[in-house]
Amino acid sequence: MGDPGSAGASGGVTADDAEQLALLRAPAPRRRAGPAAEALADVDQVALVLVDTGLAHLDRPFEYVVPASMAETARPGVRVKVRFAGQDLGGFVLARRPVAEHEGRLTPLRRVVSPEPVLTEAVLAASRTVAQRYAGTLGDVLRLAVPPRHAVAEKALPSAPPTVTPLHRPAARAWAAYPAGASFLTRLAGGEAPAAALLARPAVDPALDWPALLAEAAATAVAAGRGALLVVPDHRDVARLDVALTAVLGAGRHVRLTADQGPQARYTAFLRVLRGHVPVVVGTRAAAFAPVRDLGLLTWWDDGDDLHEEPRAPYPHVREVLLARAQAEHAALLTAGYARSVPVAQLVEEGRLRTLDAPRPALRTAAPRVRVAGEGGEAERDPAAAVAHLPSAAWRVAKEALADGPVLVQVPRRGYLPSLSCQDCRRPARCPHCGGPLGLTRPQAPAACRWCGREPGGFTCPACGGHRLRSSVVGARRTAEELGRAFPGVPVQTSGSGAVLDVVEGSPRLVIATPGAEPVAPGGYAAALLLDAWALLDRPVLTAGEEALRRWLAAASLVRGTGAGGVVVLAGAPVHASIPAVEALVRWDPAWFAARELEERRALRLPPTVAMATLTGPRRAAAAMAEAPALPDGVEVLGPLPVSEEATRLLLRAPRQAGPALAAALAAAKAGRSARKDADSVIVRLDPPDPGL
DNA sequence: GTGCGAGTATGA
């Protein structure tokens, strides 16, 4: 049945067995004249096809001849089916050519799946960059870049774009707070490709907040006849930005594109972009490859949010995808957030992004006042506060603010692994050998490095000289009921995993939320309590401080500004020791923190100042890969450390400039393993945002 | 991954 030669000729399923056998053995007569020998296309008879083999060593284009019947439809970018090594596989036509480079005989294309050219040249170019960057295959990246076809969606969508009146350049009210903003927008409107990192000023007025800011930038691109792509971490952000875009652009100029909208809706949105029906796309990381026409602006919000990391191979970060696209399409680039991630700080330092921050005085007025309430030793003095396990300062602030409006309470999620820090100064304890975090693998076990697996034995804190280690376990459970009892008569709402609220009313109430699930309050919260600060700070990850500050800033940005009496209380942080993330929150200086953190990581040779890769798999297989001959000079191998019964992990570290060479060597090693059919698979991950876990 | 040819082992 799978035999292509006999399928049409034998004329029935009930063919005699002996005859079948004879047919199979016979030296297949090479295509006699007849229906099989179809005429070929007149021009550009050869199609270059990227076949989705799923095999690393076959991740390159193959040539096929184009039958006359497909001469018009088999254009670059369309999906095709081809015969490859005896099976029917999918692929994309990358190009058409008059003559073949391949010396041997070419097989004809089997079928054009759809005449829709879903893979544009620009997206292909960016995909290639991303594949190289992450030592992945182009096939893997294209699977992320082009959504699965949905035939019904393709049929249903009218091909003629709706008529939309031209858009005038918007007033850019939200941008008025950013002195360098005008020149960025002017360059964007003029068809240039400025690249910037922006620290957003919090604003409780929706016309001035970050969604309005990004929407105005998008509208500037549209008014100049260019398109815009806006990527945000989650669907709540998509919803907020959608509202802002409608306000600035009117209807019919933008479309949402997220993975959670389902195959048909997603493909419909994709097609509306591809066919040029809308110039603006807003979405989650699934939208990062959207084929926007005449792309003028690529922007993403909150670089540090881990939702920007793609969890499927080759695990690209939205930042890297958009950087690649900006380069490929000469588009402007804008990353904005209340916080600045360390990778973004590095891009700023390297001059690849210019800063576009709100001036510090404006920031400090727009932001709430921040107080640190200590670790809770004073809690017992106030009985009502003790009921809620709140420091009394926090309790008093909340009590007062509740007269005036809603109060946000941020409670970290429980269940983090214990990590170790210095008992005296509370800085994270690091491995003296490789700089990795020290932690406990089991209760009672000696402290061990989570990267190289060594057990350093004695400990001396490089910062204060202390010798004692402290295991941080997430503190007391704070429940909505406890808080409710501490504030009788006040309505309590919760927002967290499972039930996330987008918005709450502006009247007095307690809103208890886990980080990332904080609802917006119209007019802003009167106050926010950030509880269990150490639970965020003590996470056994490289990015703990960065992440803690980012989450605090996100919650604090929903609070009214200093001028309007907004207050934030950080509870559960030490008052005596100076913790950079805490200091940065109090001073509202995220740029200072990011630059400082970058400096520290450089001193310790930690990401993102070095190139890193993790190899995860059976010990021997991972070790064999780490010995790949083509690895660039200066690669250090750390580990192995066990990650499960079967698998171990090796960490490769190289100078940052050696990143491309490291990726190339690992891609080659993967291809070699694939060609040799090595059964044990090794997962290769380049520059994982947190290599320590 | 599959299919195939070269090369080698095996037995009449």
Added chain:
DNA sequence: CATACTCGCACC
């Protein structure tokens, strides 16, 4: 010498 089987590699 014919047939069975493994190995290595190309796959357009």
